[in-house]
Amino acid sequence: MSLEQVHEYVRKKDEEKSSEIDMDDNTMLEEDDEEEELGDIPNSFHHLTDKHFPLFITYKKLSQMLQGTYGIDTKKLTTQQKLNTDYNVHDNKKEEIFQGSYFFNKINASWAYFVNYKIFQERYWKHFSDYHRQKLDCELVYSEFSVIKGLNPEVDYLSKEDYRAISTKKYPAFCHNRDQIYDLFQQYEKMKARNGDYDSIDRTLAILRCAKTKPLGGPHIHEVYIDECQDNHIVDFALILKIFDRADSIFFAGDTAQCIAQGSSFRFQDIRSLIYQWELNRTKINYNLCSMKPKQFELNVNYRSHNGILRLASSVIDLIWHFFPNSIDRLSRERGEIGGPLPIMFEEFQAETFHYNIFSVGEHASYVEFGAEQVIIVRNDAAKKRVKKLIGKVGLVMTVFEAKGMEFNDVLLYDFFTDSPARSKWRVILSALDDHSKGVQTFSHEKHYIL
Incomplete structure (x- = not known):
């Protein structure tokens, strides 16, 4: 991919994020447009032919195909019918829904939103009390909702008693x-x-209810491969x-170390248990199958990558295990086939000379042109806009989520601690180091859950 192509990709992503939503659009709105290369794949398994295989699709496309196969109306995906909808969220007696900066009567609303983290943050988070918004982190709350709703596929969501009872070691964020x-x-x-809105788990649960009563049909699928499975919920699997x-x-x-998708709380131990139960159920239905323990x-x-970077990455995983044991899978350390230096720390960032100072180290180092093989990675969109304003179009700036899965020769992680919602709470990690633990605050789940 050339530098020009990378810039064009990032520009389109920025336009999608900044574009305003058309209030008169009667279609269901989802944040991301489906990949163009999936446009030729039909939205029903019944319409698949041999020419479509091997079939490469995203989970979003799979969901669309299953909706088409089972004839599920997207406008009826909200599953929480048993909740008391008379609950007055806005302290108004009249039933209204919030959209943008306006209120609409529900009868006149013929569209709804697919609620991802961005929509949740912009349109839902503001309606919680000031106390909760100041005390709790929006992203962690959103992720915890997926534990309540996406952990047990046998129910729409956990009861309060069941939620209280789940392991605090596996899910320690809000144990208090x-x-x-x-x-x-x-x-x-x-x-x-x-509002008539729905989220990804609503969609999955609606499809799952249909799948329990009606077989999929269509061509027989012999083998299924799921990559980047840490970005999904247990109910998806x-x-x-x-x-x-x-x-x-x-x-x-x-x-699990790459589990950066908002709303995901993935552990291989959970999916291993799910697969084991699936194998048992299959053998009860089809006696010709032999139950197999998942490998x-x-x-x-x-x-x-080289060992210099991998050693640093492993030390971060060790810290997670030190403070939040069992919250991620305990895997063996990654190693590279070649050695290499540890990452370099820069104390200052000067926009005018950053591409000389950062990607050319030492007096006799050759200058490395800042192009498609170099990137500055920031924590969020606000930091991205701030850095791009500093350096202009000289370099490529991406958020962690945008850079996921991409490869670069040189990477600058910019100001991660400053932009972190944890603020000074990061200092507690020094308590894990014998030489620097003196005078450092003692770790507490209640105080440091945001880490």
């Missing part, structure tokens, strides 16, 4: 205030039901296992 989180979850579901229950084999690949193996040799 789960009642508050559950109340916020109920408020969110009621607001969403009033329950759906995949249900619709492909006749498959000869299903393969999952992922890395798990690790790919711990990294061919894309």
Whole structure:
């Protein structure tokens, strides 16, 4: 990919994020446009032919195909019908829904939103109390909702008692205030039901209910491969296992250390248990099948990086395990085939000379042109805009999520601690180091959950 192509890709992404939503659009709105190369794939498994295989699709495309196969109306995906919709979120007696800076009567609203993290942050978070918005982190609350709603595929969501009972070691973020989180979850579901909005788990649960009563049909799928599985919920995998229950084999690949998707709380231990139960259920239905214990193996040799960077990455994983044991899978350390230096720390950032100072180290170092093989990675969109204003079009600036899966020769991580919502709470990691622990605050789940 050339530098010009990379800039064009990033420009289009920025335009998508900044474009205003047309209030008169009667279609269901989702943030991301489907990839153009998937446009020729029909939205129903019944219309697939041999020419479509091997079939490469995203989970979003899979969901669209399953909706088409089962005839599911997108406008009826909100699952929380058993919640009391008379709950007054806005302290108004008249049933209204919030959209942008206006209120609309629900009867006149013929569209709805697909609620991802961005929509949740912009349109839902502001309706919670000032106390909760100041005390809790929006992104972590959004992720915790997926634990309540996406952990057990047998129910629409956990009861408050079941949520209280789940392991605090596996899900430690809000172990001291789960009642508050559950109340916020109920408020969110009621607001969403009033608006007619839906989220990814609503969609998955609606499809799963259909799949339990009606087989998929269409061509027989022999093998299924799921990559980057850490970005999905357990309920998503329950759906995949249900619709492909006749498959000869299903393969999952992922890395919990790369679990950066908002709303995901993935652990391989959970999916291993799910697959084991799936195998048992299959053998009860089809006696010709033999129950197999799922096999798990690790790919711990990294061919894309050197040991200097991998050692630093492993130390970060060690810190997660030190402070939040069992919250991620305990895997063996990654290693590279070649050695290399540790990353370099820069104390100052000068926009005028950054491409000389940062990507050319030492007096006799040759200058490295800042192009498609170099990138500045920032924490969020606000930091991205700030850095781009500083350096102009000289270099490529991306958020962590945008850079996921891409490869560069030189990477600058810019101001991650300053832009972190944890602020000074990061200092508690020094307590894990014997030489620097003196005078450092003692770690507490309640105070440092945001880490």
